[in-house]
Amino acid sequence: MGENTESTTREALADFLRRRRDALSPEVVGLRTGQRRRTPGLRRDEVARLANMSTTYYERLEQGRGPQPSAAILAGLAGALRLAPDGRAYLYLLAGRTEPAGAKPDGVVDPELLSVMRAVAAASPAFVMDDLTTVAAQNELHTTLFGQIAGLPGREGNMLWRWFCSGRWRRTVLNSAEHQEAIGRNYVAYLRVVLAERGYDPDSAALVADLRGVSAEFSRMWDEHRVSRVPPPIMSVLDDRIGRLDFDYAVMTSTRSRQRMVSLHPVPGTLTQQRLAGLSYVPDDAVSTHR
Template sequence: MPENGELTMRETLADFLRRRRDALSPQTVGLQAGPRRRTPGLRRDEVARLANMSATYYERLEQGRGPQPSTAILAGLARALRLDPDERAYLHLLAGHTAPAVVAPDGVVDSRLLSVMRALEETSPAFAADDLATVLAQNELHTALFGSVAGLPGWEGNLFWCWFVSHRWRRTMLNPPDQQEAIGRAYVASLRVVVAERGCDAAATALVGRLQAASTEFARMWNEHRVSKPPSSPLVTVMDERVGRLDFDHALLVGPRSRQRLYSLHAAAGTATRQRVSRLIELVRRH
């Protein structure tokens, strides 16, 4: 006998499918209404055919009796019922799965994250990246401190590569080795979660494989199999030859649909970082 929570989720899933089927007209999916149709929506067998599954299986889902549908089944249902991104995410949630990310075209940044990144322009270095941490955009301050990374070929524009292999983001850091170790571990632990969310797909597997081959440090941390979400790590301290020491706290914002990330650094309280960042902005714009 299923637990009450499981029963409620099955019933809610069944009701959601029925409501969406009733709300979808035959003409929307290219079917003729016909004179004998008793309902303005689709029939169960029509949804099943559009979703590439058996009518019996779909009927059981609508009756709250079916087994947990796979992600492939859910993808077919979302396509057949013309679900929007929010509805698709809700469907996966009801079925006990993580909603798949909405994949943006190559190089396109989540508009919400981009607006936040631009709003931080005067005070905080920030960059936007996809869920595998390939950098898609940087604001002026981040570029001034760490160089231009967005759009670099191969893995050179990837956060993990910049940390573990090229070390371009560690060269000016004043954090002692143990703190850098903690930062690296936080990165790896968060990547573990992302790889699982992506179902160990080809892109995630390729990135992990290349990092393991190129960095013994990454390979050691990956083999520890720690997970965390979101990552936590020490304050980041950067020495900039133009303005001096900069002490940053950090924040992570995840796009609810795109799964893209916005990583930002913020002046630590009780330090001179805010004034020095303002000075850095003046120097960069002057030149």
């Protein structure tokens, strides 16, 4: 970012903070208004107190000075100024930060991801999971292939747990031991990034602790401290009804939640697409699950 651009952005941030402070009445944030006030909205010291920061630091922000605000500072300001989602996103943008995605309440699936998952159902097994890889929804083709995963109790609905702790799942994977090692490392490197994004919150820390307690393979890979956002490489699985299936991955991340949709696509040059089409003709009593 050039010096002129940075200066303009600082001025925009300062102006935004001043305007929002002036527009916010003390009653909205639970402050008394009995004494005469010289400002139409909140005072700087009141915003600073509500945002859990020093008045001096806040004043510097309104003056377009000081260091780049941290994510914690921005979260405090967004709460203190009672910013709506668009205002909160704009605040992070002006400060040069990425707004942390919010978590959807338990059982709530991002509607945009759900719509795309259903749209690809005819040709691609797909599912929606949160950032810790707990499955929230599956399309019909994914459920037919891999059984019901969404809504399973405890860790059974978590893809990382199924990879490192479920012998049944790994026995269906046809990739070589070396390739499976690469897939596992990719999962762990992804989880490392998510933990940092979540600020090492209790949910993510508990998942790591549980995995370390059960899987020596996971513990070994975790201690390597690799990081990556790249999806796992091509995976091949054996389905008892239709044979070998070779899948590549695509991941669609929500801009409004911590959820993402994973769709599996037949690898070109394999028989996967034809074999998936054959699932439509498999009798109901032949459908099995992999858990």
